[in-house]
Amino acid sequence: MGLIRETDFGTPGRKGEAVTLEIDGIAVTVSEGTSVMRAAMEAGVKVPSLCATDTLEAFGSCRLCLVEIDGRKGTPASCTTPVAPGMKVSTHTKRLADLRRGVMELYISDHPLDCLTCAANGDCELQDMAGAVGLREVRYGYDGANHFDAPKDESNPYFTFDPAKCILCSRCVRACDEVQGTFALTLDGRGFGSKISPGGFDDFLGSECVSCGACVQACPTATLTEKSVIEMGQPERSVLTTCAYCGVGCSFKAEMQGNEVVRMVPYKDGGANEGHACVKGRFAWGYAVHQDRVLKPLIRERITDPWREVSWDEAIAYTAGRFRAIQEKYGRGAIGGITSSRCTNEEVYVVQKMIRAAFGNNNVDTCARVCHSPTGYGLKQTFGTSAGTQDFRSVDGADVIMVIGANPTDGHPVFASRMKRRLRQGARLIVVDPRRIDLVNAPHMPKALHLPVRPGGNVALINAIAHVVVTEGLVNEAFVRERCEGDSFARWAAFIAEPRNAPEALEEATGVSALLVREAARVYATGGNGAIYYGLGVTEHSQGSTMVMGLANLAMATGNIGRDGVGVNPLRGQNNVQGSCDMGSFPHELPGYRHISDDAARGLFEKVWGVTIEPEPGLRIPNMMAAALDGSFRAIFIQGEDLAQSEPNTKNVYDALQAMDCVVVLDLFLNETSGLAHVFLPGTSFLKKDGTFTNAERRINRVRPVMPSKTGLDEWEVACRLAAALGYPMSYPNASAIMDEIASLTPTFSGVSFETLDRLGSVQWPCNDAAPEGTPIMHLDGFVRGKGRFVVTEFVPTPERATRLFPLILTTGRILSQYNVGAQTRRTENVIWHPEDLLEIHPHDAEERGVSSGDRVMVASRKGSTTLRALITDRMPQGVIYTTFHHPITEINFVTTELSDWATNCPEYKVTAVQVTRTNQQVDAEAAE
Numbered sequence: 001m002g003l004i005r006e007t008d009f010g011t012p013g014r015k016g017e018a019v020t021l022e023i024d025g026i027a028v029t030v031s032e033g034t035s036v037m038r039a040a041m042e043a044g045v046k047v048p049s050l051c052a053t054d055t056l057e058a059f060g061s062c063r064l065c066l067v068e069i070d071g072r073k074g075t076p077a078s079c080t081t082p083v084a085p086g087m088k089v090s091t092h093t094k095r096l097a098d099l100r101r102g103v104m105e106l107y108i109s110d111h112p113l114d115c116l117t118c119a120a121n122g123d124c125e126l127q128d129m130a131g132a133v134g135l136r137e138v139r140y141g142y143d144g145a146n147h148f149d150a151p152k153d154e155s156n157p158y159f160t161f162d163p164a165k166c167i168l169c170s171r172c173v174r175a176c177d178e179v180q181g182t183f184a185l186t187l188d189g190r191g192f193g194s195k196i197s198p199g200g201f202d203d204f205l206g207s208e209c210v211s212c213g214a215c216v217q218a219c220p221t222a223t224l225t226e227k228s229v230i231e232m233g234q235p236e237r238s239v240l241t242t243c244a245y246c247g248v249g250c251s252f253k254a255e256m257q258g259n260e261v262v263r264m265v266p267y268k269d270g271g272a273n274e275g276h277a278c279v280k281g282r283f284a285w286g287y288a289v290h291q292d293r294v295l296k297p298l299i300r301e302r303i304t305d306p307w308r309e310v311s312w313d314e315a316i317a318y319t320a321g322r323f324r325a326i327q328e329k330y331g332r333g334a335i336g337g338i339t340s341s342r343c344t345n346e347e348v349y350v351v352q353k354m355i356r357a358a359f360g361n362n363n364v365d366t367c368a369r370v371c372h373s374p375t376g377y378g379l380k381q382t383f384g385t386s387a388g389t390q391d392f393r394s395v396d397g398a399d400v401i402m403v404i405g406a407n408p409t410d411g412h413p414v415f416a417s418r419m420k421r422r423l424r425q426g427a428r429l430i431v432v433d434p435r436r437i438d439l440v441n442a443p444h445m446p447k448a449l450h451l452p453v454r455p456g457g458n459v460a461l462i463n464a465i466a467h468v469v470v471t472e473g474l475v476n477e478a479f480v481r482e483r484c485e486g487d488s489f490a491r492w493a494a495f496i497a498e499p500r501n502a503p504e505a506l507e508e509a510t511g512v513s514a515l516l517v518r519e520a521a522r523v524y525a526t527g528g529n530g531a532i533y534y535g536l537g538v539t540e541h542s543q544g545s546t547m548v549m550g551l552a553n554l555a556m557a558t559g560n561i562g563r564d565g566v567g568v569n570p571l572r573g574q575n576n577v578q579g580s581c582d583m584g585s586f587p588h589e590l591p592g593y594r595h596i597s598d599d600a601a602r603g604l605f606e607k608v609w610g611v612t613i614e615p616e617p618g619l620r621i622p623n624m625m626a627a628a629l630d631g632s633f634r635a636i637f638i639q640g641e642d643l644a645q646s647e648p649n650t651k652n653v654y655d656a657l658q659a660m661d662c663v664v665v666l667d668l669f670l671n672e673t674s675g676l677a678h679v680f681l682p683g684t685s686f687l688k689k690d691g692t693f694t695n696a697e698r699r700i701n702r703v704r705p706v707m708p709s710k711t712g713l714d715e716w717e718v719a720c721r722l723a724a725a726l727g728y729p730m731s732y733p734n735a736s737a738i739m740d741e742i743a744s745l746t747p748t749f750s751g752v753s754f755e756t757l758d759r760l761g762s763v764q765w766p767c768n769d770a771a772p773e774g775t776p777i778m779h780l781d782g783f784v785r786g787k788g789r790f791v792v793t794e795f796v797p798t799p800e801r802a803t804r805l806f807p808l809i810l811t812t813g814r815i816l817s818q819y820n821v822g823a824q825t826r827r828t829e830n831v832i833w834h835p836e837d838l839l840e841i842h843p844h845d846a847e848e849r850g851v852s853s854g855d856r857v858m859v860a861s862r863k864g865s866t867t868l869r870a871l872i873t874d875r876m877p878q879g880v881i882y883t884t885f886h887h888p889i890t891e892i893n894f895v896t897t898e899l900s901d902w903a904t905n906c907p908e909y910k911v912t913a914v915q916v917t918r919t920n921q922q923v924d925a926e927a928a929e
């Protein structure tokens with residue numbers, strides 16, 4: 001396949017009454033409000049243009065798109081002229097051709113004539129337009145004043161800015177404002193002195209720019225160009241695939257030269273991202289082909305031995321031999337495995353199948369245990385299914401957006417851009433987070449109502465908000481009567497109305513003034529469509545599941561479920577958290593969230609798989625670690641998860657892994673966990689995977705191999721080969737056949753196939769006979785479980801509290817440029833923005849401890865300690881400190897505790913009582929180097 005070039009209609013589409021007009025004699029019908037330019041394009045007529053593109057509102061500056069309209073004077077710009085019924089438009093007349101040539105002449109007279117050696121040669125709209133208008137000479141010559149010597153800005157690691165080539169069309173400025181919502185660029189000066197500037201800063205790198213690349217994509221010339229294109233030249237073919245970073249699941253065109261990626265361009269038809277991307281997906285893909293990748297299997301007898309490179313046959317036989325010996329000696333339940341939320345649905349499915357069918361037990365868990373397992377539990381209890389309720393597009397219809405324990409501009413940037421657009425249109429924003437995240441004061445939108453909840457106080461806060469709703473008569477009685485269980489509502493309402501749940505009574509627990517809580521409750525309950533978006537700041541608590549149910553209760557009580565613009569939406573961390581959970585990665589659930597004890601469901605799998613499946617749930621990750629320490633759990637297969645870095649209470653995990661006889665790691669890079677492993681099996685990066693990811697909105701997207709694998713085996717084949725070596729034959733001709741099996745066994749997936757996905761682009765499950773093209777919004781006419789169920793959410797404070805010895809509370813989060821434990825992003829140029837994790841601390845707390853920004857500080861909890869560099873900032877409330885966990889050296893999980901969610905064991909990463917002291921320990925070490 002060659003390059004995919006999407007049609008540019010010039011201006012955005014509109015919705016409205018149909019309007020029929022005539023363009024160059026062709027009748028065309030479009031929605032009212034559509035521009036003449038777009039109508040022409042829809043009629044198959046391309047009007048020359050430079051400043052217009054259909055991802056941005058029309059600007060009308062280049063004067064190239066002039067047209068003639070019967071009965072109107074002059075030559076209006078077609079991009080800014082809306083259609084009218086019966087309008088007759090001419091787009092190509094002699095008069096227009098002369099005018100357009102004149103405009104182009106002016107542009108070209110101040111443009112370097114280096115087309116043949118320009119990086120954009122062949123992909124430059126200025127070049128195309130010069131040809132389209134028939135420009136043959138420039139009467140003014142090239143000797144006048146010009147901008148040819150304007151210095152280039154090469155500060156950004158991924159793109160250059162060469163102002164000599166700029167035509168001041170302002171597409172970059174508008175892309176940054178309208179699409180990204182960062183407002184980093186300005187068009188400064190007047191006339192000849194006009195120039196694009198990174199907001200008055202010296203260069204892009206030092207500016208507000210977040211390197212999303214929207215301006216680069218929008219630029220019609222070579223002014224803003226990817227460095228990879230400058231180095232490698234223009235791509236020659238495209239492959240559609242999906243980003244492997246966060247749960248937004250952006251679709252991309254991987255643009256290739258042979259088997260080399262030249263650039264990743266977000267796909268306009270991508271349902272999740274509609275042509276936008278962030279710095280990670282667009283630029284930070286280099287890790288996938290990084291020299292650190294391990295491409296051959298490695299084995300060793302003891303973890304103190306050096307690795308030995310072996311063939312796949314030897315590695316599989318060796319692993320199977322050790323697993324079999326362990327099971328013979330210690331029993332079938334002595335081994336287990338962990339699936340990865342970074343892998344495809346198909347890869348995850350075969351690993352859980354290998355464990356249930358070949359290991360013969362249900363000791364399978366997933367890294368989602370440590371992030372969104374409470375979402376699965378909480379939403380299933382209340383709504384009946386373990387997934388968010390809306391598609392991302394739904395936020396366009398929200399009037400009040402409540403963001404709880406999430407930092408979308410850093411964690412889910414493309415969705416954040418969409419959300420900010422809605423906020424700029426006037427939706428209200430409530431932010432519940434201890435930290436003043438960027439959304440609170442984002443440019444060009446009203447200030448958010450910020451509730452700086454004390455870490456550990458979430459359930460108290462949601463109860464207090466619900467108390468206001470119930471006691472002030474803000475319940476949507478009709479919705480509750482029709483859609484919810486009456487008795488569960490009555491129980492919940494009586495509980496929540498108790499005075500102990502009043503905002504005033506819970507002020508101490510929430511840390512938020514009762515007045516603010518009451519205001520937020522009223523805004524959410526009465527402000528129109530209320531949409532809740534939440535993240536790990538909700539789930540990673542000892543009451544994570546309770547809080548998820550609290551959110552569901554609130555949404556049901558106010559009738560904010562089952563239509564556009566509302567809902568309860570988990571923002572998933574990793575690319576396939578939703579999918580890995582859907583695929584039966586939890587010890588108690590088969591694919592499609594069917595309980596392992598359900599005889600009918602189990603029977604279905606037993607029949608197709610040809611084995612007997614244990615009816616009892618297996619071990620969760622913490623149980624596996626505990627069993628390893630007591631000697632009953634001896635071996636583990638770990639798919640794409642750096643357990644030793646990402647689990648809490650790291651020392652415990654190290655001890656547990658060291659106690660095992662055989663640790664098998666399937667991953668891209670050697671990591672902390674592989675340091676304790678006996679077998680390392682090389683995984684495939686997303687650029688080589690064939691399969692599907694499911695994003696936070698339940699959207700199943702295709703991941704397509706853009707280059708051949710260098711490891712010799714697809715990841716799903718590794719699990720098949722290991723299962724077969726253990727005596728359970730398992731094989732598939734391709735990944736598509738795995739999806740066919742998933743679909744045949746999972747009612748919510750029964751309409752899904754690679755063919756469906758290739759045809760529709762993507763689908764959101766449930767996708768079956770009832771919804772052959774998927775389900776963007778769930779619970780429309782009724783909840784999946786029938787009636788919505790209210791659950792009493794008693795606030796139980798975490799035992800982890802600030803004390804005299806540990807007076808501060810540590811909470812954690814992530815930063816835009818880095819991802820998870822950093823294994824990928826640290827192997828890209830993104831390190832320029834975040835070379836180390838910093839400890840954010842309030843000025844008062846810092847002053848009390850004699851700490852200045854840049855000082856090394858020791859963070860100590862009752863579990864352990866680590867050292868970090870301090871950053872003093874008033875975005876933190878007093879008494880709370882914050883850090884990220886993207887660098888292994890940070891070792892923050894040596895500090896976090898063993899506490900976890902009561903229902904799911906999701907670790908309580910967000911609340912650790914600590915002390916902070918200045919230390920010169922590390923500084924001395926640095927000085928000695």
Ligand code: SF4
Nearest residue numbers: 176209210212213215
């Ligand atoms: S890269 Fe993104 S944030 Fe930076 S200037 Fe361009 S559009 Fe704005």
Ligand code: SF4
Nearest residue numbers: 166167169170172219
């Ligand atoms: S940098 Fe590109 S997009 Fe921006 S004004 Fe110049 S030519 Fe237009």
Ligand code: SF4
Nearest residue numbers: 243245246250278281
């Ligand atoms: S928002 Fe998420 S999925 Fe989209 S490009 Fe960025 S990291 Fe990838």
Ligand code: FES
Nearest residue numbers: 049062063065079
């Ligand atoms: S494209 Fe219409 S004025 Fe530039």
